[in-house]
Amino acid sequence: MLRIGIIGTGGIAGSHIDGYLRFTQECEIVALSDVVPDKAASRRDEFGLAGARVYERAEDMLAAEDLNLVSITTPPATHAELTIAALRAGVDVLVEKPMAPSLEECDAMIAAAAAHARVLSVVAQNRFRNDMARLKAILESELVGPVSHAQFNSAWWRGIAYYDLAWRGTWASEGGGCTLNHAIHHLDLALWLLGTPRAVTAVLTNAAHENAEVEDLSVAVLQYERALAEVTSSVVHHGEEQAIVVHGRHARVSQPWKVVAEASMPNGFPAPGGDPERVAKIEALAAAHRPLEHVGHRGQIGDVLAAVRERCRPAVDGVHGRRAVELVTAIYAAGIERRTVDLPLAPDDPYYRTGTLVERAPHFFEKSTSVDELPGAIAVGSSADHAGRTS
The missing domain is CATH 3.40.50.720 (NAD(P)-binding Rossmann-like Domain)
Structure with missing residues (x-):
């Protein structure tokens, strides 16, 4: 025992x-x-x-x-x-x-x-979810084809009081805002589904939380060999409609679940009806997924x-956890320095070190309230397709 x-x-x-x-x-x-x-x-x-x-x-x-x-x-x-x-x-x-x-x-x-x-x-x-396991299996098949473009929408909503909790809302204690503490779920899934990008560009802002130093919204573009992936990290999105959309050469698959496959006419425009045979094969592979026990x-x-x-x-070991933090760090470095950041980050990069974010990150606002406890339970949100509970 x-x-x-x-x-x-x-x-x-x-x-x-x-x-x-x-x-x-x-x-x-x-x-x-x-x-x-x-x-x-x-x-x-x-x-x-x-x-x-x-x-x-x-x-x-x-x-x-x-x-x-x-x-x-x-x-x-x-x-x-x-x-x-x-x-x-x-x-x-x-x-x-x-x-x-x-x-x-x-x-x-x-x-x-x-x-x-x-x-x-x-x-x-979120790697231990049936919908994500199904999506990964389909992407690993040849039915979708090489990935061209992906979108990861980490769309959460939090009220002003969320950042009143003592350890939230500062670079020193929370380590960052929604990119680190909410979108890390989607960023981990991006790494799991697509692999590590070559480079990152990003912008950061605080759009709605005047009691927090940290960002409440960021938009990043991950650059792969030929593909691009967009990641929106947010705690300002009403409805919390989270989604992962992946476009391959042959088809698009997404969560919430949707499959689309175009076919070309001789002039290159989409053929009416698309490619129903490919859609049927993808749907069959999805239906064959064996549910996880837990x-x-x-x-x-x-x-x-x-x-x-x-x-x-x-x-999921320490190396996997580190890769997610490295991607978050690259997004922060790109947004703060207003430049493209190449991966991997070397140990001599300033953003590798503890304390660099505290030194260099903007204080969008100053934390105005600090309490030890907030009433109420953690709410998962309004959608059954969320990429996981967060703190």
């Missing part, structure tokens, strides 16, 4: 606890910690974890408990320090997105996992538990 600890018991911790409770034959949550007094105890009581002990310091929990795995669900600026402490204590780690605000911190986390022969996984729960956080937690038991690499 694997012994689980939870570090940080805010909103997203509930998804982790729920996930572990789906595998009660394999693991048990034995400890929870949170720096806010009584917060961990409240979570313990909420989920009926009667035997779990609570701590205010993660260091005390790591020292007192014989743990196999911890979930780290604290603010982004704390991820690296807590992850490295757990790895050095001989504990495997599942850390929430984003892995860390800087590539320097990501590399330190990866190095610690290697040095102590520990499992390190970074949350990317989805979202539950699916990733199941994968991580297996990796811990079998001492193997999880489906």
Whole structure:
């Protein structure tokens, strides 16, 4: 029986606890910690974890408990320090997105996992969704053809009060705005579905949140060998209509689900009716997808538990988490410096280092309110096709 600890018991911790409770034959949550007094105890009581002990310091929990795995669900600026402490204590780690605000911190986390022969996984729960698994399988077939253009719309909406929470809304504590903390889901999917781009251009702004330093809207163009991908990162979009649209040479597929395939007339214009045979083949491949046993956080937690038991690499490891942070970093560098940024980013690039964003990023506004707690639950949004819950 694997012994689980939870570090940080805010909103997203509930998804982790729920996930572990789906595998009660394999693991048990034995400890929870949170720096806010009584917060961990409240979570313990909420989920009926009667035997779990609570701590205010993660260091005390790591020292007192014989743990196999911890979930780290604290603010982004704390991820690296807590992850490295757990790895050095001989504990495997599942850390929430984003892995860390800087590539320097990501590399330190990866190095610690290697040095102590520990499992390190970074949350990317949308890879564990049936619609995304289906989309990936179709793109890996030859039915769509080489990708020409893709659109990733990370469209969320958050009210002004969202950034009143103490750790949100500053470059130092949150690490960034919607590009890092919301669109990282879609950016990870872009990497998973299309691979790493060669270069990035971007623009950033704060359109609607006067109580936050960070951006609430960015638009980036990812440059591949011959293809382009657009990524819109937002917390200003009413309706939260998220979408992934991929156009290949032979067909377009998208989520929410839609298939279109054009065919050419002799003069190059679209033929009436398109290519129904190709559409039928794509629909058949989609229909043949075998549903995943567990989805979202539950699916990733199941994968991580297996990796811990079998001492193997999880489906989403530290390298995958780093790649997503690298893409976010390139978007920030491009937007702040107003230039095209080539990938990969080298260790001597200023934006590789911890603290560069704090030094160079614009303060669109100054944070005006700072509270420890906000009332209400985390709302997933109005659409069933969202690319995942965020914090």
